[in-house]
Amino acid sequence: MDMEFSPEDLAFQQEVRDFIAENYPAELRGKQDEGDELTKEDFLSWHRILYKKGWVAPAWPVEYGGTGWTPTQRFIFSEETARADCIRLMPFGLAMVGPVIYTFGTPEQKARFLPRILSGDDWWCQGYSEPGAGSDLASLRTTAVRDGDDYIVNGQKTWTTMAQHADWGFFLVRTDKDAKQQEGISFLLIDMKSPGITVRPIITLGGEHEVNEVFLEDVRVPVSQRVYEENKGWTCAKFLLAHERTGIAGVASSKRGVERVKQIARTELDGDKPLLANPFFKRKLAELEIDLTALEFTELRGLAGPNAGKGPGPESSLLKIKGSEIQQRLTELTLEAVGHYGAPYFRGFGEGDNAHPIGPDYAHRAAPTYFNMRKTTIYGGSNEIQRNIIAKMVLGL
Ligand SMILES: Cc1cc2nc3c(=O)[nH]c(=O)nc-3n(C[C@H](O)[C@H](O)[C@H](O)COP(=O)(O)OP(=O)(O)OC[C@H]3O[C@@H](n4cnc5c(N)ncnc54)[C@H](O)[C@@H]3O)c2cc1C
Numbered sequence: 001m002d003m004e005f006s007p008e009d010l011a012f013q014q015e016v017r018d019f020i021a022e023n024y025p026a027e028l029r030g031k032q033d034e035g036d037e038l039t040k041e042d043f044l045s046w047h048r049i050l051y052k053k054g055w056v057a058p059a060w061p062v063e064y065g066g067t068g069w070t071p072t073q074r075f076i077f078s079e080e081t082a083r084a085d086c087i088r089l090m091p092f093g094l095a096m097v098g099p100v101i102y103t104f105g106t107p108e109q110k111a112r113f114l115p116r117i118l119s120g121d122d123w124w125c126q127g128y129s130e131p132g133a134g135s136d137l138a139s140l141r142t143t144a145v146r147d148g149d150d151y152i153v154n155g156q157k158t159w160t161t162m163a164q165h166a167d168w169g170f171f172l173v174r175t176d177k178d179a180k181q182q183e184g185i186s187f188l189l190i191d192m193k194s195p196g197i198t199v200r201p202i203i204t205l206g207g208e209h210e211v212n213e214v215f216l217e218d219v220r221v222p223v224s225q226r227v228y229e230e231n232k233g234w235t236c237a238k239f240l241l242a243h244e245r246t247g248i249a250g251v252a253s254s255k256r257g258v259e260r261v262k263q264i265a266r267t268e269l270d271g272d273k274p275l276l277a278n279p280f281f282k283r284k285l286a287e288l289e290i291d292l293t294a295l296e297f298t299e300l301r302g303l304a305g306p307n308a309g310k311g312p313g314p315e316s317s318l319l320k321i322k323g324s325e326i327q328q329r330l331t332e333l334t335l336e337a338v339g340h341y342g343a344p345y346f347r348g349f350g351e352g353d354n355a356h357p358i359g360p361d362y363a364h365r366a367a368p369t370y371f372n373m374r375k376t377t378i379y380g381g382s383n384e385i386q387r388n389i390i391a392k393m394v395l396g397l
Pocket residue numbers: 125126127128129131132133134135136158159160161162211375378379380381382383384385388
């Protein structure tokens with residue numbers, strides 16, 4: 001594999017660096033540095049800047065608003081945005097339902113929804129999981145019953161990320177109770193302001209409001225908001241999950257995370273020497289960096305290999321497993337590096353708390369982030385499930 005960037009790629013890299021330096025919102029940078037909780041507007045500010053530049057959806061086909069970049073340019077872009085610690089764009093519209101709509105949607109659905117996903121005018125959430133249906137997603141029980149030109153939807157979804165901000169949600173619902181599990185499911189786009197929808201917060205270990213329960217009681221949804229055929233929603237669901245898993249590897253942001261841990265370990269002392277000089281800490285950091293480099297090469301091989309451009313395959317499960325484990329190990333090392341200064345923040349600081357922060361700024365987010373990142377091996381299909389996929393689809397066991 002040729003690892004050298006061409007002169008054109010290097011020029012592109014510089015263009016991206018310059019653009020970020022000149023356009024990344026200073027206020028957002030300040031909040032990130034302080035570890036403040038980010039609002040919907042914070043998330044959207046960078047999204048809108050990229051949209052104006054035409055860079056918000058590099059993976060989309062050009063006809064729907066993509067950039068037409070080569071896989072290498074896309075790699076450079078994600079590398080540079082992570083290196084500059086730019087906020088990650090919300091994936092639910094851009095990386096999940098958008099590709100489903102341009103692949104399976106009607107011309108009307110494409111015209112109605114895609115431009116607003118690109119512009120950030122619609123915030124989306126994902127209504128897949130239910131209290132009794134996570135790994136075994138096909139056993140979901142939320143129903144949609146035909147009533148003229150509408151479906152009447154009843155049921156409960158859970159772990160719905162950022163549903164508190166959502167204008168729209170994409171939901172998996174059961175439209176045929178008698179069919180075999182996967183064959184009775186449809187994919188609906190639901191306006192989150194519809195009467196009958198209640199969103200209730202779930203506060204996570206790190207003290208954050210990120211996930212929710214969503215209750216649907218007699219929610220009326222026009223049939224025109226069903227994507228693809230009735231009872232064929234599983235096809236869209238599977239397509240979307242593979243997209244979800246590739247983004248999850250997070251190589252570029254983990255590389256940035258390694259630099260951050262190194263910086264902390266240079267500052268924190270172990271006796272009278274920097275922590276970075278401690279052989280045990282150094283070994284753990286080196287092992288992590290080696291694994292991360294291996295993951296990066298695996299991702300690059302996918303970009304350069306014979307299947308490049310064909311969309312993610314079962315190997316995305318591998319990226320998900322290794323990527324999520326590395327993200328967790330990074331937060332463990334950070335917590336270890338900040339030591340006792342992490343302890344006051346074990347429960348997170350809630351809104352209205354007036355306690356004075358102690359310790360260096362980088363210590364404040366260490367514990368909440370450590371707890372928050374436990375999610376990475378669960379969401380997007382748990383790592384045990386990914387191992388099952390690799391066993392079956394890659395190793396043929
Ligand atoms: C922070 C966070 C955000 C999320 N956001 C969303 C969202 O926006 N929208 C959405 O729809 N869902 C979301 N999810 C839900 C997520 O997809 C599920 O939590 C996940 O699929 C696991 O399902 P479960 O929680 O029901 O656990 P279960 O399926 O009950 O699994 C429990 C344990 O058993 C293991 N297990 C289950 N089956 C097997 C098997 N066959 N072989 C081996 N091990 C097995 C699992 O790996 C896990 O360790 C989110 C979850 C989290 C934690």
